[in-house]
Amino acid sequence: xxxxxxxxxxxxxxIILRGCIIVACTCFLLLPLKNNAQDFHFMDNQKRxxxxxxxxxxxxxxxxxxxxxxxxxFVLDTGVGPMIITExxxxxxxxxxxxxxxxxxxxxxxxxxxFVSQNVNARISRVKIDHIPTAILKDDLxxxxxxxxxxxxxxxxxxxxxxxxxxxxxxxxxxIISNPDSKIKxxxxxxxxxxxxxxxxxxxxxxxxxxxxxxxxxxxxxxASHALSMEMLNGNMFPLPFSKIKSNLGMSLSGQIKxxxxxxKQFSIGNYDFKDVISGFPDYQLISKKIDLKTxxxxxxxxxxxxxxxxxxxxDSFMYVKPNTYFKAPFEHDMIGxxxxxxxxxxxxxxxxxxxxxxxxxxxxxxxxDEIIGVNFKSMxxxxxxxxxxxxxxxxxxxxxxxxxxxxxxxYKVVHLERRI
Numbered sequence: 001x002x003x004x005x006x007x008x009x010x011x012x013x014x015i016i017l018r019g020c021i022i023v024a025c026t027c028f029l030l031l032p033l034k035n036n037a038q039d040f041h042f043m044d045n046q047k048r049x050x051x052x053x054x055x056x057x058x059x060x061x062x063x064x065x066x067x068x069x070x071x072x073x074f075v076l077d078t079g080v081g082p083m084i085i086t087e088x089x090x091x092x093x094x095x096x097x098x099x100x101x102x103x104x105x106x107x108x109x110x111x112x113x114x115f116v117s118q119n120v121n122a123r124i125s126r127v128k129i130d131h132i133p134t135a136i137l138k139d140d141l142x143x144x145x146x147x148x149x150x151x152x153x154x155x156x157x158x159x160x161x162x163x164x165x166x167x168x169x170x171x172x173x174x175x176i177i178s179n180p181d182s183k184i185k186x187x188x189x190x191x192x193x194x195x196x197x198x199x200x201x202x203x204x205x206x207x208x209x210x211x212x213x214x215x216x217x218x219x220x221x222x223x224a225s226h227a228l229s230m231e232m233l234n235g236n237m238f239p240l241p242f243s244k245i246k247s248n249l250g251m252s253l254s255g256q257i258k259x260x261x262x263x264x265k266q267f268s269i270g271n272y273d274f275k276d277v278i279s280g281f282p283d284y285q286l287i288s289k290k291i292d293l294k295t296x297x298x299x300x301x302x303x304x305x306x307x308x309x310x311x312x313x314x315x316d317s318f319m320y321v322k323p324n325t326y327f328k329a330p331f332e333h334d335m336i337g338x339x340x341x342x343x344x345x346x347x348x349x350x351x352x353x354x355x356x357x358x359x360x361x362x363x364x365x366x367x368x369x370d371e372i373i374g375v376n377f378k379s380m381x382x383x384x385x386x387x388x389x390x391x392x393x394x395x396x397x398x399x400x401x402x403x404x405x406x407x408x409x410x411x412y413k414v415v416h417l418e419r420r421i
Contacts, residue, residue, distance in 0.1 A: 040122075040129040040163035047182040051125045051175040056148045056386060058225040058302035060168070062175070064156060065123040066090050072153035075144065076175075077223030078312070079299075080157030081198035082133035083122065086140045087153040091120070102135070113138055124160065127177065132159050146341040149385035155223065158198035162314045168222070170306040171324045180315050187311070188322030191270045193220065195314050201296060202319070206230070207266040209239045216297035220312075220319075224301030226250075227331055228264060228279035232293040237284030241265075245420050248339065248354040249280040259283050261333055262421055267304075270321060277304065278331040278421070303331070335417035336392040336400070337361045340372065340385065350380050350388070364415045366404065373410070374403030392417065 042049070053076070054061040063071030072090055074083075085091070099115040120134040144152040160166070165184050167176035178184050194201045200220040207213050214233070229249070230238035241262035250257045259282040267274045279298075287293070307329070308321040337359020343349035350372040355361050375383060375391070383391075391400065396419040404411045 038130055038132075040124070040127045040160055042179070043123075043126050043128055046126060047179045049126055049177050051177065053173050053175060054150075055170065055173055055306075056150065057389060058306055059148065060175075060222055060302075061148070061150070061152070062124060062156075064154075066153075067092065067121055068123075070123075073151060074153060075155045075223055076160065077155045077157045077221070078161060078200050079219060079221040079223045080155045082135050083120070083154060083156045083159065085120075085134060085136045085154040086142055086144065087151075088136050088138060090153055091117075091136070099136070122156065124156075127163070129159055129163070140344070143341070143344060145347070146344050147385070149342055149347070151347070157223070158314075161200070161312055162195075162198075165311060165313045167309070167311045168305075169309045169324075170326065171309065180313065184311075186320040188308070188320045189270045189272070190318055190320050192318050193312075193314075194317060196295065200312065200314065200319075202269065202300065204267060204269040204300070206264055206268075206297075208233065209241050209265075211239060213266070213268075217295070218298050218300040219296050220305070221299050221301050222305060224299055225303060226280055226299075226301040227277050227303035228267065228301065229299035230264070230279050230281050231287065231296070231298050232284060233297060238281055238298070240281055243421055244281070245356070247280070247337075247356055249282050257282050257287065263331075269300075272308075272321070272323065274304070274307075274331075276331060278333050332393045332419070333421060334389065334392045335360065335394075335396065335398075335419055336415055337420070338366060340388055342385065348380070350383075350385075359420070360415050360418045364402075364413045365411075366402070366413055366415070367406065369406075371405040372402055373405045376401050377403075 051062060054073075060076040061073050062076050064074040065071055066085070069090060069092070072087075099117055102114050102116060115136045115138070117134045117136055118131055120132055121128065121130045122132050123129075164177040165180055167178070169176065191202060202218055202220055203215055204218055205213050206216045216233070232238060240260055241264070244260040244262035247259065247261040248257070249259045249261070259280055261278065261280055264277045264279045265275065267277045284293075307323065307327045309324050311320040313319065337356035338361035339353035339355075340350055341353055343351055352361075352366060352368055352370045352372065355366060355368055373380060375388070395417060398417045400415045400417060402413045402415060404413055
């Protein structure tokens with residue numbers, strides 16, 4: 001049995017699962033599969049294809065057919081190497097006893113079983129791949145479905161991005177994929193990237209508190225719903241801003257990732273400058289024991305990426321970015337201070353997870369495991385998780401009335417939203 005470490009800091013992002021969802025995972029080093037891997041290819045003579053997607057908490061969700069069945073909703077994630085299936089029932093005649101087993105460890109987690117398959121094929125619209133490197137989890141460790149509010153069956157990344165020039169048009173929820181050898185019209189500014197261990201990285205300039213501006217290396221992570229995560233500088237925790245709050249930044253395989261939220265005063269990528277960017281600052285001592293931070297300083301997530309329409313060319317190691325209508329929107333974190341997710345057994349129940357210390361939610365008497373059965377005197381049929389996320393960061397001092405079910409009793413809680421950073 002082979003043992004690998006994986007961690008969800010986006011993750012797997014969020015995917016991190018609140019205003020900073022993560023989903024990025026993995027360091028599955030499936031070397032035998034990688035050597036035999038094929039690329040996606042068009043099923044006919046096309047060289048270009050348009051694919052619509054759903055944008056949920058900043059994450060790109062696309063329909064994928066697996067071994068001829070589907071479609072199943074997968075997260076399209078630049079932070080993922082092999083395809084990851086979180087719902088094994090989508091594969092017929094799955095015999096785990098015949099599959100290569102690996103062990104997955106996370107923060108404080110001793111052993112979780114995953115399996116490697118060489119007999120999975122995938123199709124996305126009119127493109128397909130045979131024998132895609134795949135890790136299959138026996139259990140949905142990520143609970144992506146509960147945190148995104150729709151059934152998610154897995155994550156797909158490198159094999160797709162390495163096969164095409166991928167044009168992500170966040171403004172109209174559409175991908176345009178093109179054969180790399182076809183004639184492509186690039187728009188915007190060209191920025192070099194590097195592809196390392198099946199993941200994309202980019203350099204950007206970051207203002208360090210009391211330390212001037214430094215150049216930092218970031219994982220490009222479409223599977224992370226946050227804007228930035230600053231993880232390391234010069235072998236230590238990235239310096240914290242003066243104004244910060246303790247927060248649960250995301251999910252690891254064993255629970256919440258603790259740290260701080262604050263603002264980076266200035267962040268520059270290519271010719272584009274951003275001010276007061278919301279960033280997570282995870283506990284360095286904890287995460288550095290589980291993931292290799294020597295190769296990067298942080299994680300560039302979709303809250304910032306979605307401000308551009310992006311053309312990614314893995315094979316030639318560059319991307320083009322063009323500002324879109326989201327470009328000037330300010331960066332905001334949730335102003336309520338709690339995690340809301342859907343019950344995995346009943347996707348109509350809105351449950352409360354972690355509640356931040358000294359947050360508006362805690363001050364109003366909201367507790368973990370409470371169920372939200374109404375918001376502003378409307379039933380939950382009127383809301384999605386996306387709706388609640390937007391509502392909870394809609395304005396400083398705005399009041400939200402929550403109808404809470406706890407211990408067979410109903411409570412009404414008035415929460416005053418607060419811009420805490």
